[in-house]
Amino acid sequence: MNKQNELADILLALKSFPNGASLEELNESLSTSIERRTLQRRLKKFKEDNLIYTEGGSHATRYFFKDTAASQSKIATTNDSSMSLPLSPEGKDVWALVSRPESQRKPVGYERDFLENYRPNIDSYLSKEEKQKLAELGKTRNEEQPAGTYAREILNRLLIDLSWNSSRLEGNTYSLLDTELLIHNGKTPANKSPMETQMILNHKEAIEFLVESSDEVGFNHYTFLNLHALLSNNLLPNPAASGRLRSFGVGITNSVFTPLGIPQLIEESFDLILEKASQIQNPFEQAFFVLVQLPYLQPFDDVNKRVSRLAANIPLNRHNLAPLSFMDVPEESYVKGMLGIYELNHIELFKDVFLWAYERSALRYAAIRQSLGEPDPFRLKYREEIRAIISQIVSNVMAKEAASEAIKFEVKKLPEPDRSRFTEVVETELLGLHEGNFVRYRIKPSEFSAWKKTWDS
Template sequence: MTQNSHTTNDLLLNTLEQFPNGASIEEIIARSRLKLNTRTLQRRLNDLRISGLITTTGKTRGLRYHLTNKNKLENSTNFPDALLSDASQKILTIVQSPIQKRRPVGYNRSFLENYQPNISNYLSLSELEKLAALGNTARLNEPAGTYAKEILNRLLIDLSWNSSRLEGNTYSLLDTERLISSGHVADNKSAKEAQMILNHKDAIEFIVQLADEIGFNRYTLLNLHSLLSNNLLPNPAASGRLRHIPVGIQNSVYTPLAVPQLIEEMFDLMLDKASQIKNPFEQAFFIMVHIPYLQPFDDVNKRVSRLASNISLNKHNLAPLSFIDVPNELYTKGLIGVYELNRIELLKDVFLWAYERSAAQYSVLRQSLGEPDPFRLKYRDQIRSIIRKIISEAMPRPQVEPFLQDQAKGLPEVDRDRLIEVVETELLSLHEGNFARYMVRPSEFRKWQDEWRY
């Protein structure tokens, strides 16, 4: 068997690990993103079945592939055994002990106060260098958010699904893709699960489309929470507002701050320190640690931290962190290590592993994108401004052509027809999954669509 065959088989096994109840061949194709035709993929899966690594249930269209019990055990223990540091193993041992044997603790102000931006470091120099190499997208010198916009459709699905999955959401990847792309709500799934995923979509569009305007400040974090918590909180007024009530942490002896004035004080201090951190990876991990630790909102804190960790990555055109394959239990244990011990090593190992997986995924996707069109890059701002005006004003079709002719007059003569062609092509390809790049409201887009139907 060739090295490439081994790599493909490993990817198939890792893919099946994400489906405890087995996966159809369509789900395997979507999740693994292997560039194989269906017949070749079926042969590979059959080879794995013959080798005893996977089993099947059902027939024809109902056929599903499963990891064998032996292989499930080996794969589920591979991550902690191979990649967790000694410090992480010790943290894991402590947080896995019975809850009644762990000492109750409250919020420790000094954990945040003692962190000095660009002097204190959660990530070592060698770790930062490795992350920088993994995240390089060849877009580093371009405007903030350029790379994330290129892969937005894929990122919407990956990050929405994985972040929701870490909250216990039972939507499959294919269900998530259908919900985001066409609004189709999966059968036998709760409205809450659909709302969670759609909220992620809105929040991701927010941090990607406004990459050059947002940052670690109140406006960004409060609005990010508002988008992620929309229609999910018992008290609608709590969406986008700092917490006024006490909260507890499930399966932990940690009790967060309960005094609103202290929550606000530490929230502002956290943002001030985060905004000063120069390295985007240190900044991303810092926010992944301290938002959940402070619990500044009534709920949805971890979701805010996962999307906020991408703000600095997007700004620097680095590969995003979409939490592909991150084990829910290990991620939760890493957070409990922060809550109860103020130790970051276990969560850091999860972060490092997760970023390596995400970067590898988008490296493959990036290669398939090819080089960007130099013309579109050159006139990026003009194209965006023109299309935004057409949509936001629900401009009727008969008015668009003279409007484009007028807008093109400001360009060199050789570029005028090309600009019109590009804008018209973009208008014809617009749909509900990609209009956010022009920073128009969903209501404006729907109004424009209605106008263009006639």
């Protein structure tokens, strides 16, 4: 156990003794036994930092977690203001520790052991029972369909929900309706900053990239670097930093944690995260692993948590499980959960947030999916061919006549019974193509703009 985990373990154990604990009682309650003199030194430092107090003489000293009642009151109050997100006892303990003033929290650096000691499919952040519950919640009727089928069916809703919630967790002041008008109608509210608008649009493009490429994306450099490039587009002081790993040190606002600052070690740890994540078999464990480890490393100049939130959906989309859109997640709960990871390497509070958030998301999309009916099997069968011809028509700036000829040429490659239906589907898609949906065909904004002028003339 590293030193920071050891310190947190002592405080968490001591907090469970409302009547105080002797040195022996405390040591027995720790997850890993500590040498007596080391434990005494740790407790002495806690007392100096005003975190604990003692009673009794030198041979009968009892140690008390300071202000236990006040801490519990603080937890309860904050919980109520955070929409009553239920916390486990362990989550409440982490909340109390990271809620202390920064002056009372020990500055820490990146602990590589936290990543290196994790053994895929042997160790697990989620319990067997938690995985089973998540699997029941996330189950859809698309298990045997191609990767990403379910996400495509609810894409219009997912674009809005995930773009808004992920941006909201970064302090973006767009409302849900503002987000819908921007994504579906291209309308920008007058009272919003260009940075907020850019953040929403970047999410939209990144989500479409993940959903439309569900069978191609994964835990690899291509996916994560491009995901960062899309999410950070036009938002970083140095545009060249989009899609590149960090080459200098950074700090975390309102935290005593300092991320790794050596470029070579950042790259090595980044590769190790992707390697371990790709080996994890359970999709929910994969999702939670990347939500924990990627922000902890901070591999990019900025936008790390956004990348992790969208990347968590990669295994869910691949297995046609309900996506995670962070609906209703209180910003404070999310931030404190992250602080528990940054400063203590304790996942309990953030896991409480994750489990609650996924249940909210899964129930929401189950209701939405029921209202959509069954997907069109013809469109599903020919989705790649439909995407290819539409992309060809737009990228080549074809007018209606030229497009008609291109469709006639393409349709000859299909079986005779499917040709008429294919032509109808492609033409319907072309007529309904607008600035809120063209990215699904891997079309660039400049290409769409040029084509639309020709198409409408």
